[in-house]
Amino acid sequence: MKQLWRPLLGAVILVGFAIFVERYLGWAALLAPWRQLPWWEILLAAGLAVFSYWVRTLRLFDYFRAEMRGGFTVCLKLTLQHNLLNNLLPMRSGELSFPVLMSRYFSVPARRSVPALLWFRILDLHTLAIFALLALQPVSGALPYIIAGLLVWLPLPLLVFIYAQRLRVTLNKTDSGGWRRALGQLLTGLPAERAAFWRAWTWTWLNWAVKLAAFAWVLRFFIDISVPAAWMGAIAGDLTSVLPVHGIAGAGTYEAGVVAGLLPYGVTPAAALAAAVNLHLFLLGTTLAGGAASLLIRR
DSSP, X not given: OTTTHHHHHXXXXXXXXXXXXXXXXXXXXXXXXXXXXXXXXXXXXXXXHHHHXXXXXXXXXXXXXXXXXXXXXXXHHHHHHHHHHHHHSSTTGGGGHHHHHHHHHHOOOHHHHHHHHHHHHHHXXXXXXHHHXXXXXXXXXXXXXXXXXXXXXXXXXXXXXXXXXXXXXXXXXXXXXXXXXXXXXXXXXXXXXXHHHHHHHHHHHXXXXXXXXXXXXXXXXXXXXXXXXXXXXXXXXXXXXXXXXXXXXXXXXXXXXXXXXXXXXXXXXXXXXXXXXXXXXXXXXHHHHHHHHHTTSOO
């Protein structure tokens, strides 16, 4: 029973949110703007989202190039499937698929893949925070805080990499056991060379720049807002994925994040919610399309 409470809670959130949207906005009125959108704009936005998946694959392939040995298409298959499970399953349980898929497709053990996934998520959150700081630029009086935040926050991954390398060398010199050995094993998931660190950080920036640009563009299809506001809404929606509780496919919590990101820019709650739901539908559409495409990629 302990394993069932998370999917049950996710299902309750999903059903409750669907009922709430029908009562508050009405699904027919909410979906009506899709009929008026030019098809080429939707395809271009979807193409940008797909390109971000390709960049994410490139980051993973570059990081595990020794283990993957030229299997880029299979790496793309893995990325699309991991993304599908991550976006659909509740409570971040989709992350568990990453070590399973890495073991299945490339025989990479969990002690190697899990620390690498943790490192990727640190880079992701760090980059999202940077973009969120930059999106605050139009807010009155925010510029000094933005500059101070960038000076403190921007070099953190490099500092973590440098000191983690030194700590790993220290642990390897001693016959450590217990938590020290576990920490040393965790640190093996970090890049071994500085060049590998810079490449992983570069792919992370490119991935999020493309993805957030696509999502901010889609958000502006449905609501008349500034570019910084659209970026903040897209960022806030993505940040909800780290919450310990959210519905199946992020239903409800994703929209709450987008609305929270838009409200400081003077957007009404009803308009923000309608745009957030449509953005979420776009996200799920590209996710499902990517998952379907992964089935066509042979191992």
